[in-house]
Amino acid sequence: MQFYVIGDRETVLGFRLAGIDGAVATDRESASSALRDAASKAGVGVVLITEKTAAEIRDEVDARLYGEGFPLVLEIPDGSGPAADRTRIEDIVRKAIGVEL
Amino acid sequence: MARYETAPTRTNLLRLKADLAFANEGYELLEQKREILVMELKRFTARAVDAQRRADEELAKAYAALREAQIATGVGGVGGAAPAVNIRHGLTLSERRVMGVSLPAVHLDLEERAPHYGPTGTSVWTDEAVMRFKGAVQALAALAEARIAVVRLAREIRKTIRRVNALERVFIPDYTESVKYVEDALEESEREEFATLKAIKARLESARGGG
Numbered sequence: 008m009q010f011y012v013i014g015d016r017e018t019v020l021g022f023r024l025a026g027i028d029g030a031v032a033t034d035r036e037s038a039s040s041a042l043r044d045a046a047s048k049a050g051v052g053v054v055l056i057t058e059k060t061a062a063e064i065r066d067e068v069d070a071r072l073y074g075e076g077f078p079l080v081l082e083i084p085d086g087s088g089p090a091a092d093r094t095r096i097e098d099i100v101r102k103a104i105g106v107e108l
Numbered sequence: 109m110a111r112y113e114t115a116p117t118r119t120n121l122l123r124l125k126a127d128l129a130f131a132n133e134g135y136e137l138l139e140q141k142r143e144i145l146v147m148e149l150k151r152f153t154a155r156a157v158d159a160q161r162r163a164d165e166e167l168a169k170a171y172a173a174l175r176e177a178q179i180a181t182g183v184g185g186v187g188g189a190a191p192a193v194n195i196r197h198g199l200t201l202s203e204r205r206v207m208g209v210s211l212p213a214v215h216l217d218l219e220e221r222a223p224h225y226g227p228t229g230t231s232v233w234t235d236e237a238v239m240r241f242k243g244a245v246q247a248l249a250a251l252a253e254a255r256i257a258v259v260r261l262a263r264e265i266r267k268t269i270r271r272v273n274a275l276e277r278v279f280i281p282d283y284t285e286s287v288k289y290v291e292d293a294l295e296e297s298e299r300e301e302f303a304t305l306k307a308i309k310a311r312l313e314s315a316r317g318g319g
Contacts, residue, residue, distance in 0.1 A: 008200065008201055010248075020186065021174045021241050024238045024241045025242045027245065052199050052201045053199065053214065072260075073259070073260060077201055079201070079256055081252040081255065081256070083167060084168075089164055099259060104150075104265065
């Protein structure tokens with residue numbers, strides 16, 4: 008299985024250095040079609056998508072996140088660092104079980 | 109609330125008791141499900157937090173190295189090196205189900221072969237960037253497994269808690285109240301029936317004695 012990356016030009020270039028194919032997505036349409044393409048490619052096991060690009064197609068990303076099977080979708084920071092509005096793991100857990108960790 | 113819609117008959121009493129038993133059983137099962145999911149969630153939490161921090165750090169280093177490489181060799185230079193870098197991705201995925209939640213297992217074996225690009229046109233910065241991105245990918249594999257598990261388990265737990273609460277606060281009290289109402293009403297009408305029978309019997313006896 009392979010990784011695949013979707014995001015801005017810099018991110019896609021960087022991951023190519025690690026031998027990972029990808030698609031540059033600049034807006035909602037290109038992000039959406041890149042994700043659909045990636046999902047239909049044989050051997051793609053994990054799709055890395057930048058947080059900014061994922062925000063453009065939130066519903067599609069969430070559908071895969073909460074769904075089953077592969078590819079998995081993982082949001083990653085782009086070159087400008089982690090998104091300010093990222094949902095922290097600590098907050099996800101606290102909302103579910105109601106205790107501070 | 110439900111009791112106002114229930115006619116106090118024996119058939120309805122049996123039905124209500126069956127509903128109440130079913131609601132109690134569902135409550136027990138959902139509570140067990142919630143406990144198991146919470147246990148799983150706790151197993152993944154620390155790992156996910158740690159993997160997130162590590163992935164963020166590794167990626168920040170990777171992007172910094174990429175920028176250095178671009179300054180040193182130009183975007184073309186780095187881009188030119190990219191297709192020549194030879195890394196096989198031993199990415200293995202599987203999934204297991206816990207209480208209906210699909211949890212992925214992500215395993216990555218980075219097996220590297222010598223890169224094909226020569227010393228010309230690339231720089232030590234490109235090597236650095238390649239190394240950094242590989243490190244980042246390793247961290248991201250761990251993050252994918254742990255973060256997705258946390259997100260999915262957390263959502264299922266919230267759903268389960270909503271159902272447990274609905275049973276505990278609405279359905280079970282309603283059915284309990286309805287059963288009590290119907291039982292009381294049946295008892296009351298039995299007493300009335302008994303009293304009526306006694307009155308009839310007394311009247312018959314006095315009629316017989318008088319005749």
